[in-house]
Every structure is written in structure tokens, then in C-alpha cells.
Amino acid sequence: MNVKPVEKVSPYRSWAQVAGYFDGDGSISIRRTSRGRPFTLLPALEFGDQSRRQIAMIREFLRLRGIRTGLMAKHGDAWRIEVGTIEGVTRALLEMLPFLYKKKTEARATLDYLSGKISGNDLQKVLRAAVRRGDRERLGLFVDMPWTRNEGAKRAMELAWRFAGRKPSLRPEVQQDIIQRHEAGVSLREIARSTGIPYSTVHRVVSSRRPSRHSSRVV
Secondary structure, eight states, rough: OOOOOOOOOOOSSHHHHHHHHHHHHHHEEEEEEESSOOOOEEEEEEESOOOOHHHHHHHHHHTTTTOOOOEEEEEEEEEEEEEEEHHHHHHHHHHGGOOTTTHHHHHHHHHHHTTTSSBBBHHHHHHHHHHTTTTTSOOOOOOOOOOOEEEEEHHHTTTOOOOOOOOOOOOOHHHHHHHHHTTTOOOOHHHHHHOOHHHHHHHHHTTTOOOOOOOOOOO
């Protein structure tokens, strides 16, 4: 009995090929970021297939073009990889955009959000419209995000949120308020309690304004 040889699949060689695959088996997912940027969304690109080799070839194609992906992982009966960096998502979408059909509107909206042209709510509305059309299967819970990505990042900075593990820096007017309240007789612990600012930060602000090391101890 003659056994038919297994058909070999050629490696991906162009963005047009990858875009065609993404149009059918790729997805733009949306996460609310958790590392200090609660006012922005993080889009990611997902590629999935039952064939491990297919996903490995896409991952290699992206790697050779400087786009990092997460490790290959199996979810259910499908292998998946994800492009999760802003730089990687932007680059991949820009390269695939001319060749996309079904996901072209989603890709454009994602790029518009990443470049600060539309709000997070606008992006989610576009993706939900795609679900209703049947162009994508699902989308997570709606997260109220009325700011553009740039506005969200600025808002987080203004509220002294921590970025990537760095200690929060207080605005000059906040530091001045701490100093004035302490000079008026309010203890450091009371200032920390009433403002929600860590005691160590309040102590550091006041200590930095003491005239000398021999000045009275702050309490």
C-alpha cells in the first residue's frame, strides 16, 4: 500500500502571508494594565492554531523581524503565542494593515488608540461592533476608559501612581503643603493618615527641609 507523504508547509516569508493567517485565526485582545497605569488599556495580538508547527513558524517570522512574543503555550486543543509589547503590537499591525480584510477596522482602531487619537472606550466600541458582525468571537468585560492612551498616562502621573516599580514622586505643591502643615504643628503621622501618603515619604519631605542635622526631631 502506498502511503501519501505528509505535505510540507513552507515557512512564512511575507507580511501578506502572516496577515492572511491573522485575519482568520488571529485576534486583538485588550487588557487593563496593572503596573501603575490604571487609566490605559494594553492591546495584544494573539495567534492560535491546532498545529504547533504553524505557530512556531509565525513566532520565528516575527522574531527575525525584531518582534518579541511570549512563549508558545497550549490552551485547550490549540497552540498560542502573544505579542504583548506596545512596540511589537504597533509594528506588526502597521505591517499587516495593507493586507488585512476582516480585521482591518479593528487594527486601525487599535493603532489609533496607541497613537493617542481615540479613547479606550472608542476602541472597545469598535471591537464590540466586530463581535456583533461576527468578525470576532468575543471580548472581555467593558472597562470604562474615556481617556486616550496619552491622557491616561498623564492622569496616572498626576496622581503619583508608581511606574514599573519606581517610587512615586510628589508634585512640588504637594510637598509644600506637607511642609506648611507640619510647620503649623500637625504631626507627620497625622499628615500621612489624612493624605494617604506613606509616613516614610512624609518624613523624607520634611527632613529634606530641615536647616541642619541639629534641628529639633520631627514626630
